[in-house]
Amino acid sequence: MKRLRAILIKEFLQMRRDRLTLAMMLLVPVAQLMLFGYAINTDVKHLPTIVFDQSLQQDSRDLLNSLTASGYFDIHYTARNFQEINEAVDSGKAKVGVIIPPDFSSQLKHGRTATVQMIVDASDSLSASSAISAAQLVSQLKSQQILLQKMKGYTGHAEQSPYEIRIRPWYNRDFVSAFYMVPGITGVILTMTMVMITSMAIVRERERGTLEQLIVTPMKSWELMLGKIIPYSIVGYVQVTVAILVGIAAFDLPIRGSLVLLYALTSFFIIASLALGILISTVTKTQMQAMQLSFFIFLPSILLSGFMFPRDAMPAVFNLLGNVLPITFYLEIMRGIILKGVGISVLWHNVLALIVFIVLVLTISIMKLQKKTA
Known part of the structure; x- marks a missing residue:
C-alpha cells in the first residue's frame, strides 16, 4: 500500500506540474459535449436561396413567401437571368435556385399546373435532401389550399394539382454518398497526419537535446521551419494521390475540374496544416502535450468544417469557429473542383483565406521560436 500511495502521489504531482496536459484532459470532454450538443444538427434549415422570378405577380410572391415561411429557405439573392443562378450555385453562395416562369400566374388562372424549377446543390447531400423535402411539402400544401378554395360548393372531381416544383439536383444527382465523403476524408487524413507529425517535430528535437545544436548553427528560424515543412509536404501529396486513385477505382469518383489546379491549391492546405503543427510544437514542451x-484540433476539424454535417445548420458561433480551420476552405476547394468543375475564379477567396492563415500562423511560430531560443 505504501508503494501504491507513493506512485499515486507522484502521478498527481506530475499532473499538477504538467498543467497543459491536465487542461487538455478537462477541456476535450467539454468541447465534445458542446459540439455534439449545440453545433451538430442534421435538419438543415435557412438554406441560402437565389430566385429568378420572371412572373413578378402576386401568385409568385405568395409561393416565395411560403418557401420562406417554411424556415428552410432564406432568399438572399435575386437573379436577373439564368447565368446568375448558375454562378451563385457554382460558387456556393446559394444552395438553392428557384426559377419561376413568366406564365406562372396565367397557368394558375386557367386551371393548369404551374411549374417551378428548383435547382439544388446536391454536392451536400444532407442540405439537398432537406431542401427537396421542404419544397415538395410546400408544393403540396399550396396545391391543397387552392383546390379547397375552388371546391367549396363543388361536387365534381378534383382538378389537377395547381403547383409542381420540379427538382433539379446538380453535381450529384444520384446522391452517391461516396462523392461527398471522399473529398472530405482526404482533407481529414491530411489534417491528422500533417498536424500530428509536424507538431512533434520541434518537440522531439527539444527532448533529444538536438534543438540547441540547430540553434547554434547559422540557420535562421524560417529556414528551420522550411526544413521541417518540405519533407512532409511530399508525404501529403502522396496521400492526396492515393485518395484520389482509390476514389476513382472503388467509387467511380468524377473529376470534373482540373487536376493540375487541384494539386496546385492542395499545396496551400498542406502548408497551412504543417504550419499549424509547427505552432503546436512551439507552445508545447513534450510530445505527449x-x-x-x-x-x-482534430475534433473541431471533423465536426465544424462541413466534412460530415452541413455548416448551414450550425449556430452562428460555431459556423464562425469553423472559418478559423483551414480544412473548411480546403473542402470547398476539393468539392468545387471534383464535383462542380469550377476554377480559380470561384475558389479564389478560399485560397486567400488559406494564405492569410499560413502567414499568421508561421509568423507567430517564428516569433515564439525566436523568443524561446533568445
Missing part, C-alpha cells in the same frame, strides 16, 4: 493538443 503536442499529441493531446493535436487531438484537440
